[in-house]
Amino acid sequence: MTTTENNLGNSTYEPLEDKDLAFGIPTKKRIFSLKDTAAIFICLSCSAVSLLSIYHQGISLYLGEANQLIIVGFLLSIMAICTNRQIALASLYYEAMHEKPTLQSFDALLRRNYMGSNIKLKVRIILLFLAALPIELSIGYKKFVNGSTISRIGGSNGKFGLIAAPGDQKTGLGFTLISDVYGPFWKSPGFPKTYGYNLLTASNTTSAILDGPFPDYVQHIQSTIATEEWVAITTDVNATVTQSHSLSEEERSDKTFWQNTYTAYLQYRFPKAWNTKDMLDGQNIGLMLSENMFNMSQAFIGIWNTTQNETFESTTERVFTSRRRCRGTWNITSTSITLSSAAILESEETALQRTNQSLIQNNLLEISNLFYLLIGEYNWRSNPRISNLRVNMAPALVNAMIWARVVSMDGPLDNISADPEAVQQEWLDSTSYTKASDEISTEKKRRTLRRHPVLGVVLVVNPFLTVVAIILKVAWYKAPVSDGFNTVAILASLHGKDASILSGAGLSGELQKPIGIGFRTESCKGASELVRVFLHEPGYSTRLSRGQVYG
Template identity: 25%
Template structure:
């Protein structure tokens, strides 16, 4: 071992600082302490004389060996080469105290900051779920459902930490104010553990509830999915409105009026087929059909297909766009004055002569004793087409054409035909666009006519439309049970509007001939909606649990301001203030940390020459004042 110089004190002192006292004989000193003997006036045990004797300056060349608190004097010749070991923490001056005295306030800064932080997190969580804050900005819309779940989870965790900070202080205050506080309870509160030995069952239950609280809130808010947030959207994507088909991807290769007519009419056909009551007005079906009233149906123009496709491609799961605009519509209206024309030969002669695709009456058999007859013509007095459509008795099969209004078949048709006027009108529509669908939500038309030139080359072709009409309208024929259904005239107007709308799109795939088919947006409003958490009272209550708890806890802490528990209460506080003479009963628990019984621990206040001092006393015999004065500084 390396030779080490003994620790030297002043010329006339030999001392070991031990628990604040100066002594040569201390039974607590470690076995391996060695030191030098200097000039000192004192006493020690002399093994040669078997008695205590004085040490004077003449013996300064001797060495003093301290073994279990006993001083033994040896001749210097024996110990000249003795290897001295010095105790590692012997100092020659008094240790400076490191504790920071402080005063107790009604409300500690740390507690106020915890409450403030909890409320900030609460406000942010409300902003994160609020469906709309302004017409063009919403935090919940920017986040979307996935990020909402992440942000709300993070904010709830932060609020839980704020609650834990305040709850720990309140629990310590409650334990201190109890009649029988124990060391085990204090340790459990500081560690926030429910598994410590010999802790009070009430604290075990309290910490269990405090542990389950964030888990319950986490489950609660995740079950509240199904809400949405909406903002007014802005886009620079070039777009127009007009007579265009729905964007159907690869199905657009089927560019014919038959497919367009079926595709646009299926939603209405399905709704009317399964209906248990009469139609409602106005009512939207599919992507562009509006049942305006019992005698009118409109097929609205659509936004451009490339624009709709772009919107769909950029939508997130559960997201949607709402598009509202002023558009033109193809409207079929039932002419109730048809009965006045039934016996007017001049009217029917004109109708047969001015009909198109084909000329005259075209029919198709329903194979139930009835047929459907169709005449499409153009008005001579004003632009715009009309349609004569109806059931009549007949036994011919397949498709047939009759050129004379005086044939028996023609006269049978004349007795039961209905007249429908078709025109282009100014309308208003609102669509909802999702990743997988385009749905007309509502629509209306003003009756104001727009340009009608597009009808000039768009008369439906009988071979295209009659087979579809036969399948669609057969259940309303006189031979069927629904012949008097309230859906009869609405189905007629819808079928007429659909076949003219489909034919115009098919015959005019570009706007070279009729530019009015395509026009820029008018009165357009775009709204973007994203799926999110359902912002109802249940979610608001879930998010407000922590702020409510923090507020109540802080009020309780402020009311109990006289209790000698500070924000930094912990191991340092206990070691700083514990009475040393009460520590003996804890011997044996250095590694296990476990005691055989509960140990009472009281926190009291003692007066000292420095000022009032906090004392922790282990045992039942200690009692004392345990209320603070906010005017005092405590050590």
């Protein structure tokens, strides 16, 4: 048996006489390994696929949000495996080359165990980062849900008109329709804002109720919609618009003005055009509408309190109603339809000159007599939630009254007359009309992850860190460890006498204090150099040479 003295001069080892019992495989230290190439390729590929699944319009629309979440989560998990391994190896290289490493720190990096004892603070921070990174990225990408992907598609001709929402047809005198259209606004008033099927509050003085798509057209679109999809249709339609025209202080105090107004409204007793009601405790409501029995274009609506020296004249709101052109966008899902955006396209003056207004100006609707008590039902002055918002509720309420009554009496689908011919043809032309496909913008939308720049950053973090870690490994390639460094490498290189230092830790794996670890190279028969591990060795380790075989 031969004995070889190491370069420290005071320790020896005895190489095996029988080479058949030595199962270690010597190798050269490679600057860049196939595993490094594979890690970069896998990370970049996974990142590219995840980015395409979100930022490519066609792929995003095809997958939908649920499938995107599954794919991105799976790819992030794969990238995390590559990234964690490369960062841990880069940390091993750094520890072996530039620090005074300890056995516990090496063991922690190999096992990704940040809970062990006697681990360097720097190493523990790295391990905590590796544990937290996949969790943070997993949480991060889920914050970008509820986005949408839009694709313009070819539509078909569609019929629009002055109708109630699908399912609300043939409801009677109009009370239900008023509640349906005005109720959402009453619960959450604001402007500019859309509500339900067809209500737009364009400003604090103007409200519009748009003509909507017919039920059979909506059902045709719904039959083409899959899960997580909806279709947006945009087109120009007619609308019933009510606008407030404020009374000046001079008009409110002008007795002649009011005398003429009352005379005009009171000369027709059937149907009653001016209705008031004492609601107790001094609260009064009043509605004047239909100054010549048929004309519903002008109305006065008021709520006043006699205990506060208020009168109808001092509190009333004057509004005018007309039919105007509007543009609306409806979002249609497989089970619902809502007005998502709208705009009034023309002024009241233009509409009065261009459009036949006889539907409102020459129609016996009995609105005041039927609906005036609804002012008490929707008393915005006695409701602190409403009054504190300073939102003008009157235009939308008068608009809802007129619209609901016209729909129930003269609408193309909803009128209560047994004879459809009872509705004048000149009104049908403006309350029921077909829009050509090229007049309707049709877009299919699907719920997807939002295309936010931060989401892109989340998806490239792993490839970036992987590449940085590999670059650092290349810079530290002379470190006396390789990508295959593990427990076997430590045992194969351990100096015989140093094993006794670890006595007592066979089951617990714990040591009483940090144990330094050093690497030295020694010459040996059968291999150009041997890498040896010495415990309790202070100082820096030997650096390896490129092209040299080590065992």
